[in-house]
């Protein structure tokens with residue numbers, strides 16, 4: 001049986017939003033859809049693998065690119081007009097995504 005992931009990486013520029021609790025979701029592709037609700041994961045920077053904080057996974061929900069909306073933008077703490085181009089830049093060939101909702105571990 002597969003073990004639940006225990007680590008997730010974010011671009012370094014996003015980590016202050018994660019560590020402050022302002023950003024409460026992350027939108028990932030299928031390769032990162034296997035996080036398990038109810039588990040705790042360590043947050044590291046993608047660039048240098050530096051530890052940032054811990055988050056508790058709340059839910060993982062499939063979504064289409066066209067369904068990304070203002071509510072997601074608010075949860076990302078990123079304006080929608082910046083969020084959708086960012087997702088498209090990271091994942092130029094994907095239409096299906098996974099909204100990973102989490103809470104910051106105090």
Ligand SMILES: CC(=O)Nc1cc[nH]c(=O)n1
Nearest residue numbers: 009010011026027028046
């Ligand atoms: C490495 C990284 O930060 N990846 C992503 C991709 C989408 N959203 C996000 O918050 N972080």
